[in-house]
Amino acid sequence: xxxxxxxxxxxxxxxxxxxxxxxxxxxxxxxxxxxxxxxxxxxxxxxxxxxxxxxxxxxxxxxxxxxxxxxxxxxxxxxxxxxxxxxxxxxxxxxxxxxxxxxxxxxxxxxxxx
Amino acid sequence: xxxxxxxxxxxxxxxxxxxxxxxxxxxxxxxxxxxxxxxxxxxxxxxxxxxxxxxxxxxxxxxxxxxxxxxxxxxxxxxxxxxxxxxxxxxxxxxxxxxxxxxxxxxx
Numbered sequence: 001x002x003x004x005x006x007x008x009x010x011x012x013x014x015x016x017x018x019x020x021x022x023x024x025x026x027x028x029x030x031x032x033x034x035x036x037x038x039x040x041x042x043x044x045x046x047x048x049x050x051x052x053x054x055x056x057x058x059x060x061x062x063x064x065x066x067x068x069x070x071x072x073x074x075x076x077x078x079x080x081x082x083x084x085x086x087x088x089x090x091x092x093x094x095x096x097x098x099x100x101x102x103x104x105x106x107x108x109x110x111x112x113x114x
Numbered sequence: 115x116x117x118x119x120x121x122x123x124x125x126x127x128x129x130x131x132x133x134x135x136x137x138x139x140x141x142x143x144x145x146x147x148x149x150x151x152x153x154x155x156x157x158x159x160x161x162x163x164x165x166x167x168x169x170x171x172x173x174x175x176x177x178x179x180x181x182x183x184x185x186x187x188x189x190x191x192x193x194x195x196x197x198x199x200x201x202x203x204x205x206x207x208x209x210x211x212x213x214x215x216x217x218x219x220x221x222x
Contacts (some may be wrong), residue, residue, distance in 0.1 A: 007220070023152035033209070034177070039149075040214070041199055041214075041215050042116075042212070042214055043156070043212040044212075045200065045209040045210070045211070048208040048209055051209065055207070055208040056209045060207065072190050075210060090155060090156070097207045097208050098205055098206075098207055099146070099161075099205045099210060100144075100161065100163070100205075101158075101161065102146050102148075102160075103146075103148075103210070104158065105155035105156050105157070106155060107154070107155050108154075108155055
């Protein structure tokens, strides 16, 4: 009964490749997010969607493109991967856009670009 | 700007207490706290929505001083399972800005 599930858990790829990460939540939450956690554990917002609509795009390079086909799914596609993209990417969801009941995070995708 | 957490790291023996502070240079309207164990996802602990609010969760509690723009997390009689990195976050519509984390290590 995983609440927020993301796949794959690990992704190792070469520079220049294109890759996707998928996320699904079964909590009935309205808002979904992508966060990037770097090697120093800093959690930084990338995108957020509320009921399938993009509400936050936090100065992320155009190579990153999120897509939300419905409010239970939020995918992340990354073009032309660079070494600096190596990080752990967390999907999260919350009941509403103000996160009055906090976030539920997925287990993360560790992306390594070589 | 992200909230500032202190200390950056703390090492305890089982049964000892710890306090983690989170302060913001901007007005704080609410604060939430998370714990992340190594290699795992952050897990929501609690959210404080009003100035002066205090909450407890087992032996972990928190306070929120809206005027001072700060929140504190109190861990009482720490257990080995409390080890991890603790983050505070300041929610806004569609995002939360997280502090840089406090690593807590509890030793037997």
